[in-house]
Amino acid sequence: MNEMTRFGGVFEPFADTGDPGFGVYLHWPFCAAKCPYCDFNSHVRHKPVDQQRFIEAFRQEIAYTSGMTGPRTVTSIFIGGGTPSLMEPSTVGAILDSVARNWTVPDGIEITLEANPSSVEATRFRGYRDAGVNRVSMGVQALNDADLKVLGRLHDVADALKAIRLARETFPRLSFDLIYARPGQTVAAWEAELKQAISFAVDHLSLYQLTIEEGTPFYALHKAGKLVVPDGDVSAELYEATQAITADAGLPAYEVSNHARPGAESRHNLTYWRYGDYAGIGAGAHGRLTLNGSKVATATERLPERWLEMVEARGAGHVDIEELELEEQADELLLMGLRLTEGLDLSRWEALSGHAIDTEREAFLIEQGFLERLGNSRIRCTPAGMLILDAVVADLAL
Incomplete structure (x- = not known):
């Protein structure tokens, strides 16, 4: 895969042709710390993760899933988490090579890796690029040190700016995430922050309103009245300001929370939203596959160690494969x-x-x-x- 994915950053518009494509989602379930708002399948481990053992498990589950789907042409690959930028570049390369051995992976498809600014360094980014990654999605979340601390992030604004600069120098495409409707946030403050974000010349932004998810520390604080977020009217104003500023800057919304310059939309996420097929590989991954003419929903075991044992025992960690009516x-x-x-x-x-x-x-x-x-x-x-x-x-x- 390495040779066929060293290419430039020219991307054609991605119109809806009626074929949403076939994506491969690879879930790395580990984080350096669990953010208090997060309800994703992410886990903190205080001992080093045996990456070689996980490589072998990814290989097995990819092969197993390929056996289910038969020959398919991959249109995008997304490595999410967790924090995939905690992986060694050699781990990323080995997993991507396994995808290419089991399905057809054409030259130049979008291959995205999620990264956190706190786990970024230039040599690691160059390693990901050499492995085949051509798009990075950065979990910046805020350009305000006080709010980053409230959100439980391990980086500060200086770290974020350094990571953005490195990503721009290394990858053809860059996206980063910001969260708004944060505690105490005003419309004017968000407008200034969003304009600053756009000035970094990214081609894609994911802009999410903070949601209070049950089971998270933020949920308990909110229920106890210790965490106050903007009310519905202010949230609506924040949303409307977001749409206006991004549109004026040439990054209009193409999805409720995602904004891009024309042609820079996320191919992988469009496969989800256009209801295409995608294979979900790794602990806690979900998929949608068309098998023998029927659409099925797949889900794997969420606990990484248990998923590992299941894959090693039977080739895959599926806990649910359900045919959808x-x-x-x-x-x-x-x-x-x-x-x-x-x-x-x-x-x-x-x-x-x-x-x-x-x-x-x-x-x-x-x-x-x-x-x-x-x-x-x-x-x-x-x-x-x-x-x-x-x-x-x-x-x-x-």
Whole structure:
């Protein structure tokens, strides 16, 4: 894989052609510390992780999954976590080589690795690039030292800026994440921070409102009244400011929380939102695969050590492989498709659901300013509809 993925940063627009592609998601479940807002499958280990043992397990599960899918052409690879930038570059290279041995991996596909600024160094980044990674997604989260501390991050702003600079020098494409609607955050402060972020000349930004997830330390603090986040009105103002500033800067939203210069959208995430197939490999990974004409949902064991034992014993760590009914697929397509500014392909949804969209509900949502038609074949949420996306989806799914 190394030779065929050393290429430049020119990417063509990624229009919806009706074929969402086939992605491979690789989950590295370890972090240096657990952030208090995070409910992802990430684990802290105080002893070094046996990376060679995990390489072998990834190889086994990739081969097992390839046996399920048969020959497929991979359109994107995403290495997420956890903190994949804790992996040695040789580990990343070995896992990517295994993907290439089991499926067809064309030259120049998007290969993304998530990284945290606290685990970044120039030699490691060069190693990832040599291994085949051509896009980095950086977990910056804030450009404010006080807020980084509240969020439990191990880096400060200086670390983040250094990591961004290194990433820009090393990889053709760069994205980073920011969280807004943080405790005490004002609209003016967020506007200034977002403009600063855009000035770093990234081609993609993921901008998420802070959500209080059950089971996290933030949830307990919020429930006890010790963590106060902006109310609904302020959150809406923050969202609207986000859309306006990014659009003015040439990074319009292409999904409810993701912004990119035209042509720089995340191919891998578009495969999710366009409801394509993707293989989920690693502890706690989820997948959607079409097998023998049926769509199935896969899930693997979340605990890394248990996943490792399962893979070593039987070739894969699957704890659930469920065939999805057509109605379930239609619901998932609706949920994903309406997240996108390109909207939902109605003919595809109707083929799965077995009926046309409810014209009365559609007309009501259009009249209220939450939904709009794109020609005869697509619908999408308006900016106002994106603010109440879950409600719009629920209404149409009835």
